[in-house]
Amino acid sequence: MAAYSSLEGKANFTPPDNLPTKIPCGEVTRYIVDCLTATGAPLHGAHALAEVLVAADTRGHYSHGLNRLEMYVNDLKRGLCDGAATPTIEKESVSTALVQGNNGLGPVVGKFCMNLAIEKARETGIGWVAARGSNHYGIAGYYAMMASSQGLMGMSFTNTSPIVAPTRAKAGVLGTNPICLAAPGRTIDDPFVLDMATCTAAAGKIEIQNRKGEPLPDGWAMGTDGKVTTDPKEAMKASALLPLGGDELHSGYKGYGLAMMVEVFCGIMAGSHFGPNIRKWFQTEEPADLGHAFVAIDQSFFAPGFEGRMGDLMDHCRNMEPVDPEKPVLVAGDPERSCEERIRREGGVTYLAQQMNESWKLAKLLGVEPMKGL
Amino acid sequence: MAAYSSLEGKANFTPPDNLPTKIPCGEVTRYIVDCLTATGAPLHGAHALAEVLVAADTRGHYSHGLNRLEMYVNDLKRGLCDGAATPTIEKESVSTALVQGNNGLGPVVGKFCMNLAIEKARETGIGWVAARGSNHYGIAGYYAMMASSQGLMGMSFTNTSPIVAPTRAKAGVLGTNPICLAAPGRTIDDPFVLDMATCTAAAGKIEIQNRKGEPLPDGWAMGTDGKVTTDPKEAMKASALLPLGGDELHSGYKGYGLAMMVEVFCGIMAGSHFGPNIRKWFQTEEPADLGHAFVAIDQSFFAPGFEGRMGDLMDHCRNMEPVDPEKPVLVAGDPERSCEERIRREGGVTYLAQQMNESWKLAKLLGVEPMKGL
Numbered sequence: 001m002a003a004y005s006s007l008e009g010k011a012n013f014t015p016p017d018n019l020p021t022k023i024p025c026g027e028v029t030r031y032i033v034d035c036l037t038a039t040g041a042p043l044h045g046a047h048a049l050a051e052v053l054v055a056a057d058t059r060g061h062y063s064h065g066l067n068r069l070e071m072y073v074n075d076l077k078r079g080l081c082d083g084a085a086t087p088t089i090e091k092e093s094v095s096t097a098l099v100q101g102n103n104g105l106g107p108v109v110g111k112f113c114m115n116l117a118i119e120k121a122r123e124t125g126i127g128w129v130a131a132r133g134s135n136h137y138g139i140a141g142y143y144a145m146m147a148s149s150q151g152l153m154g155m156s157f158t159n160t161s162p163i164v165a166p167t168r169a170k171a172g173v174l175g176t177n178p179i180c181l182a183a184p185g186r187t188i189d190d191p192f193v194l195d196m197a198t199c200t201a202a203a204g205k206i207e208i209q210n211r212k213g214e215p216l217p218d219g220w221a222m223g224t225d226g227k228v229t230t231d232p233k234e235a236m237k238a239s240a241l242l243p244l245g246g247d248e249l250h251s252g253y254k255g256y257g258l259a260m261m262v263e264v265f266c267g268i269m270a271g272s273h274f275g276p277n278i279r280k281w282f283q284t285e286e287p288a289d290l291g292h293a294f295v296a297i298d299q300s301f302f303a304p305g306f307e308g309r310m311g312d313l314m315d316h317c318r319n320m321e322p323v324d325p326e327k328p329v330l331v332a333g334d335p336e337r338s339c340e341e342r343i344r345r346e347g348g349v350t351y352l353a354q355q356m357n358e359s360w361k362l363a364k365l366l367g368v369e370p371m372k373g374l
Numbered sequence: 375m376a377a378y379s380s381l382e383g384k385a386n387f388t389p390p391d392n393l394p395t396k397i398p399c400g401e402v403t404r405y406i407v408d409c410l411t412a413t414g415a416p417l418h419g420a421h422a423l424a425e426v427l428v429a430a431d432t433r434g435h436y437s438h439g440l441n442r443l444e445m446y447v448n449d450l451k452r453g454l455c456d457g458a459a460t461p462t463i464e465k466e467s468v469s470t471a472l473v474q475g476n477n478g479l480g481p482v483v484g485k486f487c488m489n490l491a492i493e494k495a496r497e498t499g500i501g502w503v504a505a506r507g508s509n510h511y512g513i514a515g516y517y518a519m520m521a522s523s524q525g526l527m528g529m530s531f532t533n534t535s536p537i538v539a540p541t542r543a544k545a546g547v548l549g550t551n552p553i554c555l556a557a558p559g560r561t562i563d564d565p566f567v568l569d570m571a572t573c574t575a576a577a578g579k580i581e582i583q584n585r586k587g588e589p590l591p592d593g594w595a596m597g598t599d600g601k602v603t604t605d606p607k608e609a610m611k612a613s614a615l616l617p618l619g620g621d622e623l624h625s626g627y628k629g630y631g632l633a634m635m636v637e638v639f640c641g642i643m644a645g646s647h648f649g650p651n652i653r654k655w656f657q658t659e660e661p662a663d664l665g666h667a668f669v670a671i672d673q674s675f676f677a678p679g680f681e682g683r684m685g686d687l688m689d690h691c692r693n694m695e696p697v698d699p700e701k702p703v704l705v706a707g708d709p710e711r712s713c714e715e716r717i718r719r720e721g722g723v724t725y726l727a728q729q730m731n732e733s734w735k736l737a738k739l740l741g742v743e744p745m746k747g748l
Contacts, residue, residue: 095469096499096675125470126502130676153638169694169703181635183642192638194631200624217623226697244619244628249591250574254618257568257706258632260687261555264527264566268557268684271677275687301470302504303645310642313634313649320543323600329543332631 007074007365015360020373024348027371029054031359032069034368039076041083041105048107052138057349060339061195063204064139066355070362071136072105080287081105081135087112095124098270099131103287106137110292114143114154117296121152125301130265131292132272136160140180141195141336147296148182148191155295156180159266159274161281161288164199165240167253170226172239173276176202177262182333184299186311193333198258199241203281206232206241211354219246239280266291348374381448381739389734394747398722401745403428405733406443408742413450415457415479422481426512431723434713435569437578438513440729444736445510446479454661455479455509461486469498472644473505477661480511484666488517488528491670495526499675504639505666506646510534514554515569515710521670522556522565529669530554533640533648535655535662538573539614541627544600546613547650550576551636556707558673560685567707572633573615577655580606580615585728593620613654640665722748 023031029050036046049072057065075081085104089097097116101109113129120127137143140156147154160175176197183192197203201220209216210232221235221242222228228242229235244255267274272291279286299306314331322329343349351359356371363370397405403424410420423446431439449455459478463471471490475483487503494501511517514530521528534549550571557566571577575594583590584606595609595616596602602616603609618629641648646665653660673680688705696703717723725733730745737744 091675093499093675098676124498125467126500128500128671132677166691166694166703166705168696168698168701169691170697171694173691173694179632179635181638183638192634194635196625196628196631198628200619219624244625245574246620246624250593250620251570251618253704253706254570254572257570258553260566260691260706261553261568263687264555264557264684268680268687269671269673269676271679271683274683276690297502297643299643301465301467302472302643303506305645306642309645309648310638313637313642316650317540317543317547317634320540320545320547322542323544324542327542329540330627331540332627332634 007070007077007362010361010365013361013364015357019353019356019360020371021353021356022346022348022350022374023371024374025054025058025343028057028066028349031363031368031371032066035069035073035362035366036076036083038366038368039073039083041076045083045105045108048111049105049138052107052142055142056139058340058343059139059141059336061139061204063202063208066351066359067204067207068136068138070358073362073366074284075135075288078284080284087131089116095120095126095128097129099129101131101134103133103135106135106290109134110137110143110156110294111146113292113294114146114156114296117294118147118150118152121296121298125298127296129294130270131294132270132289134272134290134292135288136290137292139195140178141182141193143294144180144182144195145191145193148184148193149188151184151188153184153297153299154182157262157265157293159263159272159278159291161278162276163203163239163241163281164243164256164259165222167243167248167256170240172241174256174259174263175278176241177259177266179258179262183310184307185314186307190311190314191333192310192314192331193336198255198262199243200246200255201241203241206235210236211352265293269293381444381451381736384735384739387735387738389731393727393730393734394745395727395730396720396722396724396748397745398748399428399432399717402431402440402723405737405742405745406440409443409447409736409740410450410457412740412742413447413457415450419457419479419482422485423479423512426481426516429516430513432714432717433513433515433710435513437576437582440725440733441578441581442510444732447736447740448658449509452658454658461505463490469494469500469502471503473503475505475508477507477509480509480664483508484511484517484530484668485520487666487668488520488530488670491668492521492524492526495670495672499672501670503668504644505668506644506663508646508664508666509662510664511666513569514552515556515567517668518554518556518569519565519567522558522567523562525558525562527558527671527673528556531636531639531667533637533646533652533665535652536650537577537613537615537655538617538630538633539596541617541622541630544596544614546615548630548633548637549652550615551633551640553632553636557684558681559688560681564685564688565707566684566688566705567710572629572636573617574620574629575615577615580609584610585726639667643667
């Protein structure tokens with residue numbers, strides 16, 4: 001995880017003081033679409049990517065939203081990703097498919113695959129789609145929620161650049177490889193949404209700490225010497241995050257095993273790059289050739305009453321006595337739902353000032369209109 | 375997780391000194407089958423359960439082998455589990471099924487479901503089978519490896535008695551809910567086998583520490599006051615293990631989310647008991663009505679060359695430079711494979727003396743021949 005070398009020429013622009021930091025979602029979308037089309041992406045692909053990035057920010061996953069735009073722009077500018085490509089089905093059964101992404105934008109590949117999985121799930125109860133030849137697709141949750149918003153169960157997995165160290169190893173060789181499940185709850189607007197990297201803390205969180213200039217909590221990452229570090233710069237240099245669980249005594253090998261499982265679903269099943277063969281973070285000399293997996297399940301093919309049981313379990317957890325009375329017990333998806341509600345209430349997303357400066361410079365470089373505040 | 379109250383009358387028997395501790399696998403199997411048939415189970419079911427328990431011991435998962443026999447005997451004796459029951463298919467598509475276990479032995483249900491999933495995977499690329507009305511099925515790995523031993527991918531999940539605390543909560547409400555994936559490697563005897571509880575340490579490991587009279591590592595479990603404890607007795611009393619990751623700062627909510635995910639695949643999809651509705655550990659007043667999930671995938675429906683890529687990734691990890699030169703980097707399934715090889719070399723499983731004493735007393739109580747050593 002080398003420090004990101006920003007786009008050539010961007011440093012020539014000096015942002016004005018006091019740029020707005022609270023931006024309406026529509027305006028963030030407009031800005032992202034403008035940046036991508038200015039880089040040569042067609043409108044359809046630009047919108048698909050903008051939608052996923054804005055979804056990340058409104059759900060509070062800031063590392064995967066606007067924060068990542070420059071990486072996509074860079075890949076498009078250098079011709080490493082083909083903004084105009086559309087995916088093709090290479091192999092298919094009633095319940096499975098292998099999709100070739102043709103090096104298109106990750107969200108274009110992802111939406112295509114998840115729609116295909118949903119179609120198959122409605123026919124046979126399950127659709128399992130593996131994709132290769134793809135690029136970063138943003139938050140896994142976006143695709144899983146495509147299914148849950150239609151009343152089905154959805155799962156999504158992706159491999160990513162090598163940065164997580166196997167237990168006992170000194171270097172990162174697996175991605176932060178997320179696991180995501182969205183399952184309908186009692187009502188359509190109360191799904192269970194688990195969307196988690198299989199390391200203790202996602203790479204994006206290390207980036208954010210680095211951007212804020214704040215230390216890492218103990219146990220998130222190793223330094224180049226194989227010892228745990230709290231320095232985000234050292235962590236980014238070493239590219240050796242700890243898997244979920246942490247050290248061996250605390251079962252970090254389980255997180256390592258889960259990261260491997262996700263790689264099995266992605267690169268190994270789809271035949272894309274995998275593990276150590278994937279390009280390093282922000283190393284932009286070759287196409288990413290990432291692998292993803294998308295699963296949709298129609299729970300009506302199993303026992304009736306799924307949504308009621310799901311709601312019962314979620315509510316049981318939420319109503320449990322907390323250790324600290326000020327910190328209520330939550331269910332996966334609750335923090336994101338609260339964040340979405342707050343942003344709706346406030347009328348926009350509030351970004352860090354540094355993020356706004358970088359976005360302003362990118363706008364100037366690409367010749368698009370900078371974002372306007374509320 | 376109340377301390378286990380052993381079978382009535384067992385305490386009347388006093389084992390002789392110096393019982394053998396190293397027992398050939400065939401003899402362990404004979405003993406387990408004798409105990410189960412003496413309790414009224416038919417030979418077929420007794421063999422199915424014995425095979426799974428011996429597999430656990432030979433793979434080094436001692437908590438799930440002979441250590442658990444008394445629990446199964448107890449359920450059979452009290453008529454809480456029907457040793458003679460056979461599972462029935464309630465609902466079926468080309469790729470899915472819902473199976474009613476009819477309160478039969480867990481391994482009888484499990485083998486039936488996994489065979490069904492494998493059959494469907496061969497037809498459509500994937501088989502996803504949910505089961506309800508079942509009982510403890512032993513190690514999840516046994517079922518996943520039924521698929522990998524036939525050259526396919528296998529997954530298995532089960533819910534279990536509530537003992538894992540949601541992040542921020544004081545009490546256990548989810549099971550140790552294991553996730554298991556077995557995937558063929560370069561050769562048929564070198565599969566990737568991830569078989570992990572979604573808590574930091576499985577309940578069985580706490581039992582074993584308790585049996586040994588040794589303290590728990592920090593961060594495995596909470597006491598009745600909601601604080602981390604190292605006392606296995608206090609941990610068993612509180613029934614509040616920490617999910618994988620540990621506390622909130624170290625992303626324990628991810629382990630909590632994974633435990634919920636497994637429950638979604640099991641109790642919520644299958645319509646069995648789930649979460650807090652499942653009977654407590656060793657609480658033996660009602661049938662368990664557990665839920666399981668079994669998935670088989672024929673990877674030939676996806677990109678060709680799966681086994682080579684899987685082998686490459688496994689070997690890459692194994693050959694990485696370790697932090698401690700004396701501790702080589704392993705891959706999920708390696709420790710179990712080493713254990714199996716050692717036991718084959720030594721000609722039998724070596725148990726704790728206390729385990730042998732308990733097994734001797736159980737033999738006397740049931741009127742079966744105690745185990746003979748090598």
